[in-house]
Amino acid sequence: MGIVTVLWEKWVEFRRDFYKITVAAMISPLMYLIIFGMGIQTTSHGEPYLHFLIPGVVAMATMTGSFSAIAQNMSVQRLYEKALDQVMVSPTPLWQFILGQVIGGSLRGLYAGGIILLLTLPIRTDLTFNALSVFIMFLNGTVFATIALVLSFLAKSYTDAPRFTSYIIMPMSFLCNTFFSTEQMPNGFRQVISLLPLSQSCDMIRSIANGGEPGIFGFLVLAAYLLVFGLLSFWFIYKKKNL
Amino acid sequence: MIEINNLTKKFDDFTAVDHLNLKISTGEFFGLLGPNGAGKTTTISMMSSVLLPTEGEILIDGKKLDRKASAEKRKLSVITQEYSMRQDMTMDEVMEYQGRLYYLPRKVIRERSAELLEFAGLLEYRRRTVRHLSGGMKRKLMICRALLIEPEILLLDEPTAGMDALSRRQMWNLLRKLNGSSMTIILTTHYIEEAQALCDRVALINRGKLQKLDTPQALIRELGEFAVDETNEDTLSTHYFHNREEAIEYLKSAGPQAALRAATLEDVFVDCAGRKITQG
Numbered sequence: 001m002g003i004v005t006v007l008w009e010k011w012v013e014f015r016r017d018f019y020k021i022t023v024a025a026m027i028s029p030l031m032y033l034i035i036f037g038m039g040i041q042t043t044s045h046g047e048p049y050l051h052f053l054i055p056g057v058v059a060m061a062t063m064t065g066s067f068s069a070i071a072q073n074m075s076v077q078r079l080y081e082k083a084l085d086q087v088m089v090s091p092t093p094l095w096q097f098i099l100g101q102v103i104g105g106s107l108r109g110l111y112a113g114g115i116i117l118l119l120t121l122p123i124r125t126d127l128t129f130n131a132l133s134v135f136i137m138f139l140n141g142t143v144f145a146t147i148a149l150v151l152s153f154l155a156k157s158y159t160d161a162p163r164f165t166s167y168i169i170m171p172m173s174f175l176c177n178t179f180f181s182t183e184q185m186p187n188g189f190r191q192v193i194s195l196l197p198l199s200q201s202c203d204m205i206r207s208i209a210n211g212g213e214p215g216i217f218g219f220l221v222l223a224a225y226l227l228v229f230g231l232l233s234f235w236f237i238y239k240k241k242n243l
Numbered sequence: 244m245i246e247i248n249n250l251t252k253k254f255d256d257f258t259a260v261d262h263l264n265l266k267i268s269t270g271e272f273f274g275l276l277g278p279n280g281a282g283k284t285t286t287i288s289m290m291s292s293v294l295l296p297t298e299g300e301i302l303i304d305g306k307k308l309d310r311k312a313s314a315e316k317r318k319l320s321v322i323t324q325e326y327s328m329r330q331d332m333t334m335d336e337v338m339e340y341q342g343r344l345y346y347l348p349r350k351v352i353r354e355r356s357a358e359l360l361e362f363a364g365l366l367e368y369r370r371r372t373v374r375h376l377s378g379g380m381k382r383k384l385m386i387c388r389a390l391l392i393e394p395e396i397l398l399l400d401e402p403t404a405g406m407d408a409l410s411r412r413q414m415w416n417l418l419r420k421l422n423g424s425s426m427t428i429i430l431t432t433h434y435i436e437e438a439q440a441l442c443d444r445v446a447l448i449n450r451g452k453l454q455k456l457d458t459p460q461a462l463i464r465e466l467g468e469f470a471v472d473e474t475n476e477d478t479l480s481t482h483y484f485h486n487r488e489e490a491i492e493y494l495k496s497a498g499p500q501a502a503l504r505a506a507t508l509e510d511v512f513v514d515c516a517g518r519k520i521t522q523g
Contacts, residue, residue, distance in 0.1 A: 005343040009329075012336055082327035086388075089291045089321050090344035091313040238310050241295040242254070 002092035006100025007107075013073070014108070025065055025112035029057045030119060036179060054120050054127060055206040056178035058113045059140055063198050065112025066141035067148045067169055070105040074152035075161040078243070094237045098149065102230070105145025106138050113137045127209040136214065139222050140201035146229035153236040153243065177202035197225045244269055245290075245396065245427065249299035252285050252451075259285040261451035262299070269395075270425040272418075274442035274459075276435065276508075278516045282451035283431040284324055287400045290429070291321045303396070317345065320394035324401045326381045330374040334365060334384055337373060338391055345392040352391070359387040378405045386414070396427045403434060415441060439508040447515050454515050462511045470510055474500035481510065 014021060037050040077083040087097050117129055151164045176182070176198035182190050193199055200221045204214035236243065247265040251258065260282040267273045275283050288294040290301055292310050301308040303315040328337050335356065342352030360366040363383040373381060382405060389397060399418075403411045411434075418441060422428050432438055438445050439459045447455040447462075455462055467483030469490035475498070483506055484490035494503050 001346060002344075005340070008343060009340055012332065012340075016331065077329070081330055082323065082325050083329045085291070085293050085321075085323060085327040086341065087344060088293045088310065089316060089319060090341075091317040091346070092344045093313060094310055239295075241297070243293070 002096030003100040003103065005092060006097055007104050010069075010100075010104035010108070021108070021111075022115065024068075025061060025115050026119070028064070029061045029112075029116045032057055032060075032179070033116075033120065048125075050123065051125055051127060051210075052181075052206070053179065054116075054123075054125060055209040056202045058116050058129075058133075058137065059198060059201040059205050060173050060178050061116045062106075062109035062113040062137045062141045062201070063144045063172065064109075064169055066105040066109030067144040068165070069108035070101055070145045070148035071152050071164055072161045074101070074149060075155045075158045078152060079155065079158045084243070088237075088243065095234060098230070098233050098237060101149055102142050102145045105148065106141030109141030109144065110134070110138050113141075128211055129205075130208060132214070133205050133208045136201055136204045136208075136218075136222075139219070139226070140197065143197045143222050143225045143229070146226055146233055149233040150229050150236065153233065153240065172196060172198045177206075195221060197222055244302075244304060245429075246302040246305075247286075247290075247299070248302070250286065250289060250296050250301065251298035252282070252289060252294060253297045259451050260289070260296075263448070263451070263453055265446060265453070265456070267427065267429060269427055270422070272422045272428045272441055272443045273430070274438035274445035275429065275431045275448065276438055276445050276512055277448040277454075280450075281448045281516075283448065284400055285451075286448075287321070287323075287398050287429070287431060290398055291319060292316065318395040319398065320389040320392055320396070321398040322385050322389045322400065322402045324404065326373070326378075326385065328373050328381070328385065328388070331372055333372050334360060334369045334376075337384060337388060341388045341391050347392065355391050356387070359390055363387050379407070379410060382406060383410075386417075390421075394426065396429070397421065399428065399430045399432075401431055401433060403432065403437060411437070435509040435512050436507070445508065447512060449516055455511070459508045459511075463506050463508060466506055466511050466514055468506050470504050470506040471497065472502050472504065473497050481513075483510065483514075 033050070033053065037053045042049045074084070088094070147168070152161065155161060155164075175193050176196050177194070178198065182194045182199055185193060200218035204218040207214045245265075245267040247263055250260055250263040252260040263286065275286060277283050285294060289296050290308070292308055292312070295309070303318060306312065306315055308315045329340070332340065338356035338360070339352055342349075342356070357366065360369055363386065365380060365383055365387065368376065368380065373384070376384065382402070386402065403414050406414065415437065418428060430438065430442065442459060444456065444458050445462065446453055457465070467485050469484040469487055471482045471484070471490055471494050473480050473482065482493060484493065490503055494501055
């Protein structure tokens with residue numbers, strides 16, 4: 001019930017800011033596709049670079065969509081509007097509030113990724129996107145929504161949210177298997193980068209897109225992030241003395 | 244019944260609330276008074292589980308209040324000092340969100356919201372977003388939101404701050420009416436006459452510690468019901484007396500700038516807070 005309430009709140013927000021949310025979700029990925037995929041026409045592993053790029057940009061869009069839906073919003077609600085107090089006081093179980101935020105954030109990520117899929121439809125690529133791809137996009141969104149929740153509970157001022165984007169989302173966008181394969185990275189660094197959630201999501205969506213099957217390892221990595229950050233967010237909301 | 248046992252809140256080295264003990268009966272109108280920084284808002288925040296105590300506990304009808312205590316939280320509603328609302332929601336959405344958080348059916352939310360917004364004179368602005376409301380309208384909306392769920396316990400942290408005199412009197416009447424229907428009300432206020440007019444009992448706190456606890460009348464009696472204000476050059480000093488004769492006697496011996504009047508709760512407050520400040 002509490003989950004539905006949070007999803008209703010997210011829906012109210014989405015309905016009101018529909019154009020802003022949609023345009024924001026489109027601009028960066030579209031630029032990357034135009035510049036790197038269509039402007040600088042190269043090949044990767046003997047295939048047009050666009051075939052490599054599209055799955056990465058889709059995964060990246062789900063990451064930024066879900067992260068920004070939660071990080072900015074929760075920081076403002078907690079620190080500036082104090083609207084989180086309304087939830088803390090209410091009888092709605094706080095675990096349901098967290099779960100609602102994660103699902104809501106992930107749906108926003110899915111929406112952002114879906115827009116990119118729609119925009120790339122006219123390009124003939126023979127890439128495959130199926131229900132499993134959608135599930136991975138959703139899972140990727142839940143991971144980044146949960147990370148965003150933890151960071152927004154840690155934020156000391158509502159201007160911290162854009163900083164978190166610069167420190168976490170921006171480096172991951174460029175390094176995590178999105179624009180180039182992590183195989184080309186130096187030893188040591190490569191292993192670290194490949195353990196980041198976006199690297200795994202890109203890898204799994206790309207495998208499906210190229211007609212393959214994603215390995216179980218990627219799911220385990222995403223599940224581990226979800227578990228750790230999920231538990232942290234529960235700890236913050238139930239136990240942090242001065243939230 | 245609300246029991247506050249040994250309640251303490253520390254922020255690093257600063258103790259905002261220091262081993263506070265209170266018992267508030269069901270249906271009581273209770274005032275929490277104190278100077279700025281006395282720990283009133285921190286106490287209210289712990290009573291609403293927004294802040295967790297460093298030590299001690301709060302019991303509602305014998306059950307400990309914490310962030311998991313849904314049944315106890317169901318009884319509570321809070322009007323905070325700050326406008327704790329989504330600024331981008333309309334009044335209708337704010338009310339619906341509140342109703343949903345308390346599991347009210349949508350039909351009930353719609354009906355009660357319309358009644359409360361009508362009562363507060365806000366109905367015609369119901370589709371306006373919070374950010375476009377005046378301070379007074381936001382305050383009224385917070386009251387409507389708190390009352391939507393028909394709470395058993397209402398926590399009010401400076402509810403009339405920023406209200407004009409007429410709105411404040413309307414608010415007093417509303418609070419009296421609510422208290423008359425056996426709602427327990429806990430009020431913090433800077434307007435001492437508000438506490439004197441409304442509260443069955445008041446607790447005076449300073450630097451997080453309980454200084455005095457009694458009915459307003461008993462606190463005034465303890466200080467002295469007769470006050471003589473004496474102006475000497477730039478300073479005003481007040482002397483308190485337990486009977487009129489003593490006060491008149493003193494008045495005769497004082498200069499022409501002295502005046503006799505009935506002592507108020509504000510005198511108790513100033514005496515208590517002032518003495519503490521002097522003591523450092």
